[in-house]
Amino acid sequence: MDEIFLIDVRKSILADNENQAEEIRQDLAAKKVFMLNVMASPGAGKTSVIIQTIRRLKDRHRIAVIEGDIESMVDSEKILAEGIPAVQIQTGGACHLDAPMVTAAIDGLALDKLDLVFIENIGNLICPAEFDTGSDLQAMILSVPEGDDKILKYPLMFSICDVLLVNKIDYLQDSDFNIELLRRRALELNPRIQIFEVSCKTGVGFETWCDWLAKRVELKTN
Amino acid sequence: MDEIFLIDVRKSILADNENQAEEIRQDLAAKKVFMLNVMASPGAGKTSVIIQTIRRLKDRHRIAVIEGDIESMVDSEKILAEGIPAVQIQTGGACHLDAPMVTAAIDGLALDKLDLVFIENIGNLICPAEFDTGSDLQAMILSVPEGDDKILKYPLMFSICDVLLVNKIDYLQDSDFNIELLRRRALELNPRIQIFEVSCKTGVGFETWCDWLAKRVELKTN
Helix, strand or coil: HHHHHHHHHHHHHHHHHHHHHHHHHHHHCCCCCCCEEECCCCCHHHHHHHHHHHHHHCCCCCCEEEEEEEEHHHHHHHHHHHCCCCCEEECCCCCCCCCHHHHHHHCCHHHHHHHEEECCCCCCCCHHCCCCCCCCCCEEEHHHHCCHHHHHHHHHHHHHCCCCEEEHHHHHHHHCCCCCHHHHHHHHHCCCCEEEEECCCCCCCCHHHHHHHHHHHHHHHC | CHHHHHHHHHHHHHHHHHHHHHHHHHHHHCCCCEEEEEEEEECHHHHHHHHHHHHHCCCCEEEEEEEEEEECCCCHHHHHCCCCEEEEEECCCCCCCCCCHHHHHCCCCCCCHHHEEEEEECCCCCHHHCCCCCCCCCEEEEHHCCCCCHHHHHHHHHHHHCEEEEHHHHHHHHCCCCCHHHHHHHHHHHCCHHHHHHHHCCCCCCHHHHHHHHHHHHHHHC
16 A cells, blocks of 8 residues: 555656756757766766866866765865866755756756756666756766676666766776676667766776767757 | 655655564564665675675574565575575665565565574665664675765765675775775764775675674574
8 A cells, every 4th residue: 555655656756857857958958058967876986077077078168067965065066176167956865866956956057158067966876767857968877896787787777878988997907897798788778878988097988978978069059 | 845745755654664674673583583784885795795794604694685676686696596595675666675675575584594684775875774674783885996985975874884894995005095084984973883894805804794793693693
């Protein structure tokens, strides 16, 4: 009985979220702003990947970041240190960002003066996959130390993402992570997924990823 | 408005969960079975730590494992390969285990013939911290590649755990992970937390951890 009640509430929450995500999408379309939702486990390197991407694209696009965290402000401080505006969402316990939270954050940004907004979602491979944030592109980061079997356990996340960034690729040689197996499993589940191998430590792979992203941003903003 | 509704539902869910967790605790006390709830991010090494612990304790205690996963059975298969009974909970999307799920799993175990039950919770540092499973001990695993700042972002998890296992300690020398800073932050937040440094790859630290755990199990089962 409890179970049925729970599911009804959840469906209604997801429907409300979908409506609000659509409003965000219309607002971003009118203002020609591209939004990228970045999702990953805790510690996979979301903030580091965003910073490495910002450093390579900030002369090309006007960028801002929406930072989601349960409690802290540490990631926003790192973004501000790059000279990029950041809006912090503190969810106070919630394990994902939703469209109402993103709407509130966007209200704190000067969209007319931006081309590209990153959302750094809460560190979680589960619920963020269910909540549309109105973004143009869904990206997930999987770091090599997490293992190549994560796709078996969190298939929804891998199936809704447009981009898979395999981070900490410098760990590959000391690990039993099978990158070819991961690629095959990811493409079987989600044939449209774009896979990039990167390392924030060595910088490898960022040129390819940033060029790819910049082209998508320019298609919308030009 | 939605927000207030959500909170009410959540409170009622948590209260129902607490009641059922208390029933589990009474059942385990009557049958002298010790239960350990293992929580961590995806890929931190929950299954590997449980297997390494089983190998060192299976001649001393009668062990079973409750495996929580959103979809797959891969972890249960690994446990069965160790000659240990496993019950798989597939949550079908839910990002944590709760007491009703654990009750259903326990019904599938011969508690009279067991001393020690591991729960491998869903890979998530957020919601599992809120749901009492009726376990005697809460343990979390943090792996070195995740970084030493996770405590700032997921303080509830660190504050409710009795044990922190710092896994993949073999990565320490190639990383900027500050183990002393982590220890200090963890003990400031949670002065009773027991911290063990381990590596499933090298086996380092498991003797100390397993001796400590075995003593707690024996206090209950003898």
